[in-house]
Amino acid sequence: MPDFDADDNKLTLKVVFYGPALSGKTTNLMQLHSLLNPQRKGELMVLETRDDRTLFFDMLPIGLRGNSGLDLRLKLYTVPGQVQHDSTRKAVLSRADGVVFVADSQPSQQDNNATAFGNLEENLEKVGLDIDTLPMVVQFNKRDIPGVVDEQDLQTRWASTPWAPLVMASALQGKGVIDTFRLLLDRLYTVINGEYDLEMLHSIDRHTFIEGLSANYGERHAHL
């Protein structure tokens, strides 16, 4: 649910990185923090990790100003993937405007992916969001590891879902992270523009939205 403050002319959107434990959500966010060069970029807040594991969440705010003076904010969150932190996941997920599902490409992790996806569906329903209309991108991470599940198999399996095509990534190497983010911005823009008329009222068209928020320090990182 976007948060629009008319007094401050400020629109805050929330994107949540969801997925099983250790799939690379925090790594995605850390990479975005170092790779992105948007109009405005805040501090990456990493909330208390213990052995690399997220305990509460991580958060990175970025922003863009429209010609109308609109103060557009995007807050990127990660959830803790470990099973026991479900109530935290639910709290972070609530009022999300978009979701990046970070799956682990290793064959041994496919069950965990499925469980986490089921958990996402369940929690979306609990916080009153509709998985069929919520802008979402599914990323298969850790492509650098040998013996990962074949990309073609994955694409075929997901072909008939609203989330095709999948994005392949190696967050550790900074590859596919921005691709994932840009695809999400693209899907997010459709919904938000429909609601807030960004293009007409604030002269933020799709290109401005995506480029303004995902500008980065060099193409060399962008693709896998």
Next chain:
Amino acid sequence: MRTFEDDPSLEDLLSPEQRERLERLLSDLCTEPVRLTEQKSEGSVPVEFNLETIGWLSGGSRDERRAAANLIGFIMMFVAKYRLAANLHHDTTEASYAELQRQNEALKASEARYRELSEQLQDKVDEQVRVIQKNQQELFESARLRSVGQLAAGVAHEINNPIGFISSNLRVARDYLEDLREMVPASPNNQELLDDFRDLLTESMDGTSRVAGIVSDLKTFSSIDQADYSLCRINELLKSAVHLVQTEYNHSLQISERLAQLPAVTGHPSRLSQTFFNVLDNAAQALRDTDQEPAQGRILVQSRLEGDTIQVVIQDNGCGISEADRGRVFDAFFTTRPVGSGTGLGLTVARDTLRAHKGNVQIDSRPGTGTRVTLTIPMQGAQES
């Protein structure tokens, strides 16, 4: 409603004491004291934290101001982290607690439901026991009624033959009597004797035809020669039942019949007869139990066609049924009569029979005024069972 993720204000991040202390610490580092405020003032610089201007810093030199503002932004990140974590913890704890309370409520509700169910279960068991007892009794009664019916039918069959030749012999005897009258001398004594003799024979013939009538009623009543369900002539069944009640009450009852032309309907003749008999018997008893003069007692038997149902109405002006008893008249064995004068099964059998015919029994009664029993039999209703 504020959520954990709302952008914090300076007030959210620092208490007034903490803000004062921070100002003091920073002032120690600067050549001039600095002040941290929420409002912008002349020469102040913004303190930024996560894209948000959370306050304004004034005082110190220009460079000091800028450096102090950056330092505050840096410190605020840790304060905000703590705030975020604390708020999130608070939110989730509250949500979990609410969820726990909801579950507790649900648990209590289901516990209450189970308690109630277990109480109802006991009631149901008691009720079932009653139903089983009642069915057993009814089964017993109906078996008894059937064997009585069969006995009656057997007796009727046996009597039929002798009564036939007795009545034809009596007719022949009367003819012989007329022949004798020619032969004996016509003295007054002889004439008187012969007249007397003829009267005796005539009375005997009346008697035999009454016996023959009873026999035929018994046959109708027990329907010994009929299949369970067959075409019934309701009026015939009613008439037989009336005759049998009259026989039971020595022809003392004033029963008037108002029977309409009726089509034959599929039904169980002996059970219908039994029903009519029971209702008539109840009416007769009600007349006997009333306070009024016996001569005033009347029973009216009506049959009529109402659309596609047949209605049989049996009405008496006897003692009626009291309010308290009315609800129980269908209870098997309920009877207001002294013990030994009947099983009380009458109306239960009537109701069950009518139900088997997809019909019903309606009772209207006023104590001291009389009772009207309306039996409704649909023409398509009967079922083979």
